[in-house]
Amino acid sequence: MKHLVTFRMIDAIARTGSIRSAAEQVNQTPSAVQRRLQNYEDELGYEIFQRTSKGVRLNAAGEMAIQHIRQTLADTERLNSLIADLAGVRRGHVNIGCSQALMPYFLPAQIARYQARYPEVTFNVQVMEHSRAAEALEAFQVDIALVFDEKTVPDYEVHLAVPQRLAAIMARDHPLARHKILRLRQCYEYPVALALRGFSGRLLLERALHGKTFRKPPIVQSDSFEYLMAHVATTDAITFQIQIGAPDASQSAPQDRGIISREIDTRDVTGGMLLLGLKRNRALPVAASRFVEQITLSLSDEYRPSSD
Amino acid sequence: MKHLVTFRMIDAIARTGSIRSAAEQVNQTPSAVQRRLQNYEDELGYEIFQRTSKGVRLNAAGEMAIQHIRQTLADTERLNSLIADLAGVRRGHVNIGCSQALMPYFLPAQIARYQARYPEVTFNVQVMEHSRAAEALEAFQVDIALVFDEKTVPDYEVHLAVPQRLAAIMARDHPLARHKILRLRQCYEYPVALALRGFSGRLLLERALHGKTFRKPPIVQSDSFEYLMAHVATTDAITFQIQIGAPDASQSAPQDRGIISREIDTRDVTGGMLLLGLKRNRALPVAASRFVEQITLSLSDEYRPSSD
DNA sequence: AACACGCGTTGCGTTTTGGGCAACGCGGTT
DNA sequence: AACCGCGTTGCCCAAAACGCAACGCGTGTT
Structure with a gap:
């Protein structure tokens, strides 16, 4: 998507905290990245990053802007997935942040099952504990959080909670x-x-x-x-x-x-609860949405603890 | 906003139903508009408009795309209003679709009151009956619907309903x-x-x-x-x-x-109900949001029917 | 205290992209 | 058959984006 290169750059800047490293990440020169940032700030009428001696940092306006930028990027991806789905092909990419406990058995099995039906869908699975997962959801870094949490009320949408012995x-x-x-x-x-x-x-x-x-x-x-x-x-x-x-x-x-x-x-x-978390009010891409359906079914059936 | 000209063009095409008239609307030549549309379709990988002999019409993919495009345009406007608000100034624009009954007294008074506090906020008020208002909400043509409806269950979010004698x-x-x-x-x-x-x-x-x-x-x-x-x-x-x-x-x-x-x-x-309708899951710009607050208060107080 | 390092930034020449103009092909209408 | 309005395209020029190199400026090191 051509019109989103600026957004991708700004997102990279926000993540890395520096223009030069962001430039490297998107394979461009620092000057190009810097100019796009400056143009965007000019259009917006406000600076988005506070310049420091060792890089840049988002300011108050930037926090709101980056939210919009990531939202837009995610929405664009979703549109692509919707149209691809309409054309009959299921492709796309799903980012998952989850507890370590899901790595050895559950997720490999689930993803293998999903990819058996939809080989064009790719996955990215990353271990993180629940507070980090909440952040990642908010920043659109992951589509789905699958974490173990025994007490606190999370600030994302709990799509499913199954007790874990x-x-x-x-x-x-x-x-x-x-x-x-x-x-x-x-x-x-x-x-x-x-x-x-x-x-x-x-x-x-x-x-x-x-x-x-x-x-x-x-x-x-x-x-x-x-x-x-x-x-x-x-x-x-x-x-x-x-x-x-x-x-x-x-x-x-x-x-x-x-x-x-x-x-x-x-x-x-x-037992504590295994939570399937999603970002509030976020519309998921098709692939991610269907994957949520699959594991929701699996968790409701197979993994419901046997009543003794 | 530079990166949104394509979106504005496509929105214009969708509304007018033709490339040439859209070009006129955005003060550009048809070729420029056509090229931007073609570029976008290429990036997306699918055609968005079905070409007919007397213009163009959105196809299935286009319906989804235009939704995303209008969403993005609205979100951008919202970001601007958020940042302006953060900088201490309240400016922006509010589009209202409403029943005729609100034109002679209610809306003029409300808008005058609002603009007395925030002179930089501009308004656009348009008469429409409730089914048209629902469409306009959905297409991001209006931010707020204020319509009279005595029966049906509307498909937008009813933020407020006051009985009307x-x-x-x-x-x-x-x-x-x-x-x-x-x-x-x-x-x-x-x-x-x-x-x-x-x-x-x-x-x-x-x-x-x-x-x-x-x-x-x-x-x-x-x-x-x-x-x-x-x-x-x-x-x-x-x-x-x-x-x-x-x-x-x-x-x-x-x-x-x-x-x-x-x-x-x-x-x-x-009595039927006077409804204040908003688009579901839509985050309103600051100005519109505050205006909703104001009329909500007014309708709750002054215009609540006197109990006889 | 001088230095090197990494950062954001800017001037300039080059490349790429986008826009206007005019013309073309095509369907429907007169 | 001529015409009209539509989307589309080739060509040329203007504008925007890019890469390169250099600059200024803080920070941390020697």
Whole structure:
């Protein structure tokens, strides 16, 4: 789109915080970018960026302008997707910001399923926690947020909220593996390996452990779930993850050889919510909109926690 | 705004139905307009207009495109108004589509009051009945619709609905003028002059007259309220108008010398609604938004029908 | 204190884009 | 058959955008 190059440049400037780096990002010279910015500011009648010694920063007017600019860019993309859809082809691009827990099983499966029907649709999946996801929604950086949140009222539109139980993950031949449902106290008879604070499952667990006498420090912490999985696969340690991020018996993925998950009794852990968030009043492109429909259905069916 | 000339041209083409007339409207040659349209269609990858022998017409893709284009134009205007407002000045333009009944008293007073505070805000007021107003809202031709509607559920957002009683209008020295409230039967003891079917007051009256034995044909009909007013001022005939369009004792306007209005008993006429309509999900420019606030307040206070 | 660095900005020559003019092809009308 | 009004296109010129190089100016370093 020809008439949007200025907007793309300004968006790049706002993101990078400098004209030169924005120029690099759009493969142009700084002078070209600077001139387009200046022209736009002249048309608007106000400066949008405050010039500092080490770059530029949006001012009050700029905050409103960038909102309009990103809105316009998003709307344009939506128009393209609408027309493409009308012409019979489903193509487009979907940006997703989501919790780590969705990376190993849920999203790969969902996206694979979607792309099986619509191969022309491309995806971009990025891990972020919920406050960052809210920002990204607002700035049109992601179309869909899929995050775990156990308490706060978010400032985006919650399109869907499904409760999430906690699951314990252990080696396939672990003594506890013969139970279907575990009490937290049982798990804590073994060493525990935990994700860092800030991860979804950890949050849930910490709340559950509050005041419990059997609580003890983890023998190992890590920000890598790959590590935690490998660790419990080869020892008698136990780690935790929210349900949707735990290996599921029904759909064993290649990477979970040697590990298995068991649900924690709901008496011990009150589940948080997995939220599907959208930007308020935003009309999504067709591809994103249909993808939301798909995962809404999936989450309502398969992933609804089994009532015990 | 430089990057919107193409959009303005395409909007003009869509409205006028021809490239040449659109060119005239934006003071350019047909070739220039045609090229911009062609460029846009190339960028989009689809034709937007179906070429006919006597002009062009939007096709399916075009319907979606024109929606986006008008949305973008409106959003741009809104950004300008937001930034102007932030800079302390209130300027801008408000387009209003409204029933005839608001023209003689209500809107002039409201706009005058608003412009007394914000002289830089300009207005455009256009008479239209409610279905046309709904279209105009949808096509971003008006920001605010202020129409009388007694029944149907409108497809725009009803921001405010105030009930409207019917009033009889007669000469100042008419025998009935000594009553405060009139029964319909009393009025029909005199000749009646009516607006054409389709006008707000006429609709209300027709419903009230349904099945009444004293009903009789009007001695004169007209689409001009100026004529009707002049007629009743010089004869003993009576005409009707909804409350807000009738001369008000509290604020006598220069044009209503010789005429006076009296409310009709609510037992005879169940009032319709005066609706303040906005386009759904549309963010209004500052000036329009504040004007809506003002008339909302005014309608809630002054024009709420006095409870008899 | 002098220096280098990275930033936004600007002057100038070049390239690309856009506009006006006139003419063409085409359907419907007279 | 001639005509009219429509969208469209080739050609030429004007205007806008771009790249390059250089400048001024703060900041942090040596």
